[in-house]
Amino acid sequence: MTTATPDQRAKIAQDVGAFVPGPLLQVAATASGPLDGLSFAVKDLIDVAGTVTGGGNPDWQRTHEPAPRSAPVVDRLLAAGASVLGKTITDELAFSLEGVNEHYGTPLNTACPDRIPGGSSSGSASAVAAGLVDFALGTDTGGSVRVPASFCGLYGMRPTHNAISLDGVLPFAPSYDTVGWFARDAELLAKVGDVLLPPAKPAPIETLIIVRDAFAIADAPVAAALRDLCARLGVTQEITVFDGAEADWFEAYRILQGTENWRELGPWITATQPRFGEAIAPRFAGTAEITEDDVARWRPLRDAVRAKLRAQLGGGVAWLIPTAPCTALRKDAPGAGAQIGPFYGRALTLTSIAGHAGLPQINLPVATVDGCPVGLSLVAGAGQDRALLDAARTLIARLAHRAMA
Template sequence: MSGTPESDAPQSAAPETRDPLGAFVPGGRFEVGPSGLGPLAGLTFAAKDIFDVAGTVTGCGNPDWARSHAPAAEHAAAVAALLQAGATLVGKTVSDELAYSLNGQNFHYGTPANSNAPGRIPGGSSSGSASAVAGGLCDAALGSDTGGSIRVPASYCGLYGLRPTHGRVDISGVMPLAPSFDTVGWFARDAETLGRVGAVLLGEDGPQPPFERLLLPEDAWALATPAARAALEPWRLRLEQRVGKAAPLVVGEPGGGLEAWMWRFRQIQGGEIRAVHGDWIDETRPHFGPEIAERFQWVWSLGEEEIASATAARADFSERLQGLLAPGTLLLLPTAPSIAPRLDADPEALRQHRGNVLSLTSIAGLSGLPQVNLPVATLDGCPLGLSLIGPAGSDGALLAFAERFVTLPG
């Protein structure tokens, strides 16, 4: 974690204290000025409330967590890096409880508004960060992505968002959920800003060949609704014109498909969550909202053998996918099966939708590969994202390619 000069402490007299979108945690609109001069001068950003900000309590979406933890002594490394690069922090945003959901509906603090799809969920768990950027309350925002918490809100809210190669961005000072999946990601309304932030947080890629090979996972596309596939089809064709005809393949587990990999992801994730947070939950007995309480009950039901089996299978999946995504190769897939569900969606329908979402997001999650969401399509007036997964360590090249691709003439 990075040291924090006293002058970097949050200033309560922020020039803008309103929060019309419910994107910020209670009392979370404050300002921390830049600690250096750099390429992000003039840029404003927010941080999901699992990132430490010196002098404030990191609440992690749950009042009992906030009550049982002291204010942070230092900024999280990613926060400190952006401040050092000249950006200004404008507050801390709502997270799903302990970052363990993809919906963005916090039982205690409410649901941040989705400005680009009114009446629909923003996606989570980086819900407030996505809401704040989509609603113009800041230029960029930090979030985390364990099971899809950057990629899914980016698709639902019409934003650019990156889940980097696992381990590429310093995650110190960020609440862990499932460490072998946890990554620091971020949102922006345009690809150029996403890339500017990336240049600070990612550092330099190693040598990267141009992207000249495209893979089309047919089982991933089959999870999208017919209407979503139709809306994304022109962009698939446009990408093929840019890179070359896509080679079809199947990435799911033989006999079980992507759903089997989704369950393996959930089992490994659940085991890690139990190891990280079990003692705190046993000691504190926190009050969770119904959805999150049910999820933690499931975590405690997992057997060690099924976790071990899923972990062993993951190694084979990662090796195979990383072998497929050789340097210069891109995997093209829908970010989510469709647009954001409605706020009043039936809970069972939401559960089924979440399973399909996780079947898509577990591809990059299990393999640790970088994935960028491109907000290129709409359906029924709502955003719909297209994703590119690149080889490990190609994050900078992936962002540069995405920016060039979306700005090419139609």
């Protein structure tokens, strides 16, 4: 994209459909720094001064004022020399992993154009994959960076919960919400992390462990392709983490994120009666029906999972899991809608490993199945973000070296 003319870039951007409607948002860097000359896009859940954070829904856009200031995460990138190039489409108020927005369209998955890009950070993933920007910000609660990264063949980072400020970010479920980012290579992913992450210096990751029951959730061809990569890396040690309670992990996530979501957005929904897309409206209706008894039943499980995983994942160790259970779903295949329910159950079970425990996770775009990307994830202990980024670079270099041998 660097050699394209402005008119060519505009045409490509239009075809990709990653940016929100209207004039392309452009904000110059505020200082010189390690990201000099790089451009980034911002998911339309994150404030940029002087613009309305639209949330992927026209009624939200209509009922909110321009942000008086940018989110701190945006300011840090601008101060590091990067410039904003575009606000990106999100699934409505982040309530989807599909990347389909009934109001604004479905951003292109350039890796597999007949398939969905994944969501809810769909536009950010699409913009990076198409080369429209160097990197992009997304948000990730239940997989909204990780799943699009897997589907679109990108590097994607979900940091430790609360490692990066959520000020100026439209909330979904605060105890799970994070700001993450996409890049086309591991070096840039880490370079952005150097700017955004706390300056901790965790021990290097030296031990990789396969999570056997996570691989069992994935489609057989996906699991086989990723296990082959693990073998090439010489990883043989395996553990289980769900211990037969996969359905409970999913249900705990569904209930707890749902009740937080209704607490954050329910008053606006009740007052405004917005028009949601056909697939989105029932999801918000469902969150309104969650009871305190439901929360009381499932919160102890989440707390126990969090304590268990944080105790197991100390310094120097990372787990290997499939990022998503399958390749990107086809947009218009017969019965495509019937795929969504089973997909969510499996995808959110996988993403709940990092989600319940607030752990960092990186998607590595290291395999394909039927010509479409599938991602292998590294999950590390809380606060091990920088070590995880270093491990990602090391693993990619090892795979490249083995491919040349």
